[in-house]
Amino acid sequence: MKATHFAHSCVLLETGGARLLLDPGIWSTGFEDLRDLDAVLITHRHPDHFDLDRLAALLAANQHAELVVGPGTDAEVAEAGLAARTVAPGDALEVAGVAVTVVGGEHASIHPEVEVPPNVGFVVGHGAFYHPGDSLVVPEQAIDVLGLPTGAPWLKLSEAVEFFRAVAPRVAVPIHERTLSAAGIGVTHQRFHDLAPKGATVNVLPKGETVDLG
Template sequence: MPQIAVTSFGHSALRLERDGLSLVIDPGVLAPAAAFDDVAAFLITHDHPDHVNTALVASALAADPRSRVWAPRDVADGLAAAGTSADQIDVVTDSRAFEAAGMAVEVIAGVHAEVHDTLPSPVNLAYVIDGRMLHPGDAFPALPDGIDIEVLFLPVSGPWMRFADAVDYVAALRPRVIVPIHDGDLNDVGLTLTDQMSAILPGEGVYHRLRVGDPVEL
């Protein structure tokens, strides 16, 4: 299967590109303007501002009527309120498969990992790309039978998780490549510590921190 060029835009925002088409996952308020340029399809995991910048996604969709977005209902409602055409919005309410930007996408529908029992947990959609790359959003979902993840975009920081949870998830999935994400809340010291802690991740997977803005074929 042809490789995909992956570009990190920081935190959980990623661009996946193949054959001249770009798919962007979770471009939130921490993502630079470049994350919203020339995008054929957006995938949004859940309705938190660090995962979706509603105004800029709506603007990008308006600029290219051929582009589309797949998202949970609450995100879709926000985009519609921002003026996005209904023809460009695909509301995802359950686990299913589709094609976006020429890539096969499988959705694992679930809920956001609990931050605290006093706070609501919104819908969280994990996305499997081409049957081998997983962006889990803000959760560590179990995978359906038959999916063997090669590239795991692994959350490593946030109020909803411990690094131990990331270690356990790698132990369960045993990916070939581990790309840390969800680390926009860390300063340079925190990033260095997290990268050092990657030494305890189990299995033979290669830990590969992406430089923001530099595409890498995976």
């Protein structure tokens, strides 16, 4: 499996002959020029995961790509005139020939007075990659590569480390970093290295560079 990180939560996966783009949001760049996409998957409607304007243009340039969204995002894409498959936690489907399991359903709490939308996570390829969106839900499946949230208004470092340990992947790919300064990102990545579960490694993907994760 190959992965390309376009900053923050946007990741391109190339696996099983399919090209899947997850969570192209306003803090991610470089995905706009992608072609030959098979599907775009959106975990939830927060703009750092879901940039509707650039998404519409991307889909216009990739007309055979399927758009897959969770509850709470479907109304917005329908209003914009975009066709989408709406999925819910527990769904098991095939997207561009690759198995995808939908997990979670709830966004992590930011503050009791801050309303949050539904959030689904996507387990791709029977556990080959897990993108949790804005949640710390531990899936039932064994996970090979984890998209590990680095910084967020809803996240403490201790929570991210315990999530990393609970999922216990072979490799963690840090994502969701744009709420932190460059110094803060570096400190957090080092903590991930230092506190990783036994046998796991941390692979910080250079922005826009495709990396073979095995």
